[in-house]
Amino acid sequence: MAIAAPEQLNITEIPAWGSRSVDCFEKLEQIGEGTYGQVYMAREIKTGEIVALKKIRMDNEREGFPITAIREIKILKKLHHENVIKLKEIVTSTGPEKDEPPAPDGNKYRGGIYMVFEYMDHDLTGLADRPGMRFSVAQIKCYMRQLLTGLHYCHVNQVLHRDIKGSNLLIDNEGNLKLADFGLARSFSSDHNANLTNRVITLWYRPPELLLGTTKYGPAVDMWSVGCIFAELLNGKPVFPGKDEPEQLNKIFDICGTPSEEIWPGVSKIPWYNNFKPSRVIKRRLREHFRHFDRHALDLLDKMLTLDPSQRISAKDALDAEYFWTDPLPCDPKSLPKYESSHEFQTKKKRQQQRQHEENSKRQKQQHNQQHSRLPPIQQSGHAHAQMRVGQNPPAHGGQPQVAGVPGHHYGKPRPSAGPGRYPPGGNPSGNYNHPNRGQGSGGYGTGPCPPQGRAPPYGSSSMPGAAPRGPNYPHGAPPYGTSAAGRGSSNIMSGNRNQQYNWQQ
C-alpha cells in the first residue's frame, strides 16, 4: 500500500479487473438469490473452469455502488489464504443480458457488475442440514481447525469478518472450508480506539458485548461466533436462537451466566448494560448444559463462549487447544466424504415450477388472507427493488424451502444488514441437524415443506392472524432471508403455515 513510484508501476497489470466481460462466462444455473443479487454457477468459456458469479445489484440509483460490495472487494483483494474464499476478478456486462429485462431508465450500468469467485459446492449449514447427515468427530475437528486457521489469518491481517455463521462457511468436495461473504468485514486497528458499529453479526452468533452496545471491539467478536458454530456442530442445533436482542441476551445469560464487574471488568460501562441488566443473578452453567460433550471440546467451547471479550480465547490460541491434538485427530480434508452436488438441473427446474405455483397461489392468498402480511418478505422490506424481484423470488416464504440447503447461497445473501435477526423470529430456523424427521420427503434441498413436527415456533402459529410486523427484527428493512438464512429460517414459518404451504406445493 505504499505510494507507488512511477517507475515501480507494473503497467502490464493494468487494467486488471473490470476489463473482461461477463460474456467470458457461460452461466450454468442460478444457485443463490439475495437482495445483494443473484449468484450463478458458471463456466469460463476459455478454460472450462467452474466459478461462482455474484451479481452486484446496481438498481438503487441513489445509493450508487453498494458500500458492502466495495468493502468486500477491497478486503478480499488483500486476503489470500486457502481458508478464505478467493475473489478471482470482477467482470462487467456491457448491455442488458438476455436473462433480464432491459433497464427502464436506460442506465447501462444497472446490474452490470459481477464478482467472480472460485466455486464451492456447499456451505456448512446446508451440509449439516442434509437429511441423515452426521458429522464425525474428526470431521468436526477438521472443519473447526480450518475455520480457525482462516479466521486467524484474517485477524493477523487486521480484518474482522463480523458475520461468521454456518452459511458463510463454504465447503468444497475436497473437504476444504473457506470463509466467505466479507460484506460486513472491515479493517481494525489494534488500539481498539475506533468507534465501530455494533449492528453486525447475525443475531444468533452475536456476542454479548455487541448486544450490550459496545462500539469498541476487536477480533473477539468473531471468536464468539465461532464458539456458537462449534457448539451447534456438537449439539446438533443452534445454541442461542434468540428472536430479538433482549431474548438473545437472555439465552446467553441463561447458559453463560449473567455478567458482573467481577467476571467481566468494565461491563457496567458498556452503553446499554443498564437497559439489559439482568434482574437476577444466573450462575454460569455452560459445562453442565453441555456435559455430554467430550472433555477437550468442552474446555475449548468454554473459552470461546467467555462473556468478557478480553478473556475470550483467540483464534491462534484455539488452534493450540488440546482438542485439536488429541484422538481422534482432525482428519485430512481430502479424506472426507464427497457429497453429491446439489445443483442438478432438475432440482432447479422443479424449483422454478414450484416458484411459479407459489407465486400464483401466494398472490391469491394475499388478496384474501391478511395473515400473510406478517411474513417477513421482500414486500415489506422497503427496498426499492423489492417489488421487482417478486417474480424471481416470490417466496419470501413460499420459495425459500426450496432453496434450503442449496449450496451456494452464501454468495448472494442479503446484505444490508446483519442487523438483529436475519432469521425470522420463531426461534429455530431449522437448526435440526440430524433431526430424524427433518426433510422427510423433501430432501436436504427442502423441496418439500418442512417437517411438521419441527419445534413449535413461538410465532409460527397460524392462530396469529395478521401478526404484528416484526419491525424490530429488521431494523434496516432488510429481508431476513436471502439465501441460506432464508433456507434455515423458513422452517418455522412453514410449520406455522403449513396448510397453506401444502397447498402451494404440487
Place this chain on the structure above:
Amino acid sequence: MLSGASGGDRQHHQLRLTEPSSYDSSTTPRVLTVLSCVLEKLVARNDQLSGGSGGKSLSAFHGVRSPAIGLDKYVERIYKYTSCSPSCFVVAFVYIDRLLHRYPDSLVVSLNVHRLLVTSVMIASKILDDEHYNNAFYARVGGVSNPELNKLELELLFLLDFNVTVSSRVFESYCQHLEKEMLCNGISERLPAPGITISVDDVTEIPVEDPQTPPSILVDL
C-alpha cells in the same frame, strides 16, 4: 487500514482534521484549503502543458467547459453540505494521486478536476464514514447528475482497481506532504481569520435523505 485515518487525526493539528464535521465556516479544516491550493497549482501547470487534455484514462471525468466555481469554493461546498469527515479529503487526494501514478498519461486539468474531486471524496466518505450521504445527494452537491456520478464512481473504482484502502502509514505520509505544501506556500497566512469568513448564509443543517436541501449549482461541469 482505514482506521489509520483516526491515527492521523491525532497528529495533524495543522490540517485541522479533527474539526467537528458540522459546518462552521470559522473552523473550515485547513486541509480543504491546502488541498484546493495544491490541486489549483497542479491544474494551472497541467492546463499549460497539455492544452487542457487530461488524457485518455480520465476521459469520463472530462467536462466540456471548465466550471465557473473555483476549486476552493467547490471543496468547501462539498464539506459544508455533506458533513463528511475532513480525513475524506486526504483520502480523496490519495486516490487521485494513485490514479495519476497508475495511468502516467493522465493529467488533472481544469476540465476534469471537479468531477475527480467529488467522486473521490464521495468514495472516501463511503469507506471512512459510518454515516454518509448517498450518491444522489453528492450529485446535487457536486453539480452532476445522479446517473453520471454513479458512472464516475464505477469508473474511478475500476481505474483504482478497487485499491481504496489507505493504510495509516500512507495516510500519515500524505498528511505530511500536505502540511509541507502548506508551509512552503504560506497557505496558512492566506486563511481567513476566524470569525470573519464567508457568512453561513443558507442552511446550516441538512436533513438526511433530503436531496432538495443543497441548492443545485449550475456550473456546467
